Amino acid sequence: MTISKTARGMALAAATGVAALSTSANAAGHGIDLTDETVRFIIPFSESGGSAKWANFYAPLLSEALPGNPTVVVEYMPGAGSTRGANWFQEQDAEDHNGTLIFGSSGSTQFPYLLDDPRVRYEYSDWNVVLASGTGGVAYLPPDLASQMDGLDVTALQDTDFIYGSQGATRLDLVPLLAWEMLGMSVEPVFGIEGRGDGRLMFERGEANIDYQTSSAYLSSVTPLVEAGQAVPMMTWGALDEDGNIVRDPTFPDIPSFKEVCEATPACETSGPAWEAWKAFMIAGFPAQKMVFLPKGASNDEIVTYTQAFNDVIARDDFAELSAARLGVYPQMTGDRAQATLASGTNVDPAAKEFVVNWLEESYGVSLN
Template sequence: MRIHRALTRRGALGLMGGALAMALAVPAAAEVSFEGKTIEWIIPFSPGGGSDTWARFNAPFLSKYLPGQPTVVVVNEPGGGSTKGANLFAARARPDGLTIFGTSGSTQFPYLLGDPRVRYDYQVWEIVMASPTGGVVYTSPSTGVSGASDISKLAGQQLVYASQGATSLDLVPLLGFKMMGLDVQHVFGFKGRGDGRLAFERGETNIDYQTSSGYIKNVQPLVDAGTAVPLFSWGALDADGNLVRDPTFPDLPHFGEAYEMLTGKAPSGPEYDAYFAFFTAGFPAQKMVFLPEGTPKEIVDAYQAAVEAMKQDPEYQATKEAVLGTYEQVTGPAAAALFRKGTTIAPETRQQVVEMLAAEYDVKLGD
């Protein structure tokens, strides 16, 4: 009590003035407005892939429901397996709500693996939305495969895959194809899954995968035209964390089923544990939206409210599944839970994969 009484009038006025300044600097939730502003949504990949498709679908709805109805534009910043765009966001984005970042598993994996190119820290960003997704592996009919039931025909064939890099989300097919015993040459250096698909269309590769939104938009027409053959999905997780068929592609076997079709046994062992860990980190929390470090809570709340409102929009509900699949965009505690899943991995699993990449692909990562 004596400490409180000892405050001088000048000190009390100083505290009041500081509090007033803070109140004026950070608007109340009802006063947050982006009217007349342009918001940049940075996507660290080239156009045409799953993340780009996802962002461009959501952007106009986000614009509609953010306070003041600002213009939301998607800005592609490809390079470095998505680390270039993530580093730019970490270094330059101001906490004013005018820049958001769309991350994917290809951004999470370098962070998890200690890639020396990473100069960003997920833990200081403010999550707005998380979006589970899936992916579908497909091949060229030139392999002699006409459907998922023919997958055994790939055994012994030389396959070529266009990869963004060993520490990107393409680590999942790298680990998966290796487990399956497929002879796949991974050509590193592509700037996005959209570029990988274009390489497939040009006949430069004969096996590829796209995340669900990219597959629905850009690969299904190839399947319909007979120039691509779907093999399997990576699958989804049920409420108990078990691998099940992806509800967006229920007619396709999941990875575990495809593995069994090729090998005659269910997947198990340390290699599968590593594969499953990175699949879990990469797909259930595959796409996330962040605001930069230091963003006021009122702005974060305004974004989360806009996401919840857009999800209820009749047009959004009528068109989402055809573009993004059956996956839900989530906010709040659900998004935070997916965020933890996507940015956490056991140290021993990380070390196992780091050592494999160094020994077999000459990929050197930090300790």
């Protein structure tokens, strides 16, 4: 997919805004030197998904920006929908790593935390956020099924039996699963995949007939399928405008949002408990989806070093163009904005949480009580 000039302009504006909001922490510490060091960038997913692509985009840029130009190596620690890696990171102490360990969280790490999943043994307030990246998501279909839609109305697909490769209903996948249910579609998830890239591979092999990918993975791995006539975008989850309304995703302005598809489909409503719950978790999972953390106990100098390094990356003359093509058009945030994003990604309205907890038990037999 070609990124429009408007999208590139928005990316530049977002990058400029982040650079201008450089955290005051830089003035409060002296930083650390990482000469001859190797920084481990832990990703709690497989190497085929959006988080892997996001981390591999940042790793070489971060290596150039950190003092001493250390080697930044992306390591994958998949399992239990990312809670295995997050639980491992919780056990790490910054004193044992001297600034050489960072962790990449995703919405699929945040949702089990939000829902009090009993497998969660990690606490976000113990970690130190140094970057927050917003993103989006795109659902897509095989061409033969996409052709059955009446404009944006998916009523003709309500009798189709869909198979979807899922990391788990309490992960970020709850956003598409709830959306498809609201549309009246019958989507059977096959749980247990280790990353969204594995779901895409199921789609490519014909083992699944519906899928979604976060923006970075869609741009790099699904766009070629669309161009080859093997997939057709169905909808994005949308983005938020300044008033908190769902609007089209700026990275994919030609693809309708779920809100538009819902409005066009009689079975779906953009009001009421289901809509409010879906919107709350979409906001928690996508505008605040990917974050980089230093482990508990990180020193101020370590936080300063990584915050400044990410600010320097974002301030690069070529960053807007590079990020638009690889990540999409979304804000990249440090300092106070990253802290605010962390707060929005790890808190959700109690009514929305209650709805989702009940929905998970009724639809998938998942009990979190």
